[in-house]
Amino acid sequence: MAKRRYKEEFLTVGFTKAVRNGECVLCGEVLSNESMKINKLDRHLQTKHPLHRDKSKDFFICKEESFKKQCFDGGKVFKGNRGALRASYQVSLHIAKAKKPHSIGEQLIKPCLKDVCLSVLGEDAANNIESVPLSNNTVASRIKDMSADIQKTVTEEILQHK
Incomplete structure (x- = not known):
């Protein structure tokens, strides 16, 4: 075919x-x-x-x-799964809202998530957390992407109402 x-x-x-x-x-x-x-x-x-x-x-x-x-x-x-990508954006949003350093994702949040998953959901779930990209540069990039999307949406809405 x-x-x-x-x-x-x-x-x-x-x-x-x-x-x-x-x-x-x-x-x-x-x-x-x-x-x-x-x-x-x-x-x-x-x-x-x-x-x-x-x-x-x-x-x-x-x-x-x-x-x-x-x-x-x-x-x-x-190459990762979309769930990991979505989680990366969600955690980055929380970091931005809390006005915390971008490095907190990899230094604190990811290890805590792995511990919680290991205790509650098991080793497989804890291993899946490893695929969530939360490095300092990645969090900064995600926040920048979300900011650009918001600015673009606001600009488009303003232009539509004119």
Whole structure:
């Protein structure tokens, strides 16, 4: 069976080719090659994301950029799991809100999380914590990414109301 080619019009219904061909920018779901038809992609949008079905292509372009940032880390495809990446952003947000040094993630939070997981959930869960990137530079980068996203969103909202 031939591989379907990605078409730019797929972005109008929320699908990109950021990492793999045909990923939903809203939920990250990858559809099969047979589903790479505009009507099937539109059905995914309407059934899984009904609140976003009337959004403009610009909205999905913004979501695509955000999605790419989640999938790529420093120009390389993020090889860890998405849960670890999401956790890294969540912990970085807490560090920023608490106005603590970025190094606290790796020096205090990660060891505490590993201890808690080891005591409550077992060794496998504690080992999974190791995959959460929380270095000083990573936390700083995550905070910078989130700040840029907030600034971009605010700017877009201001421009829409003019």
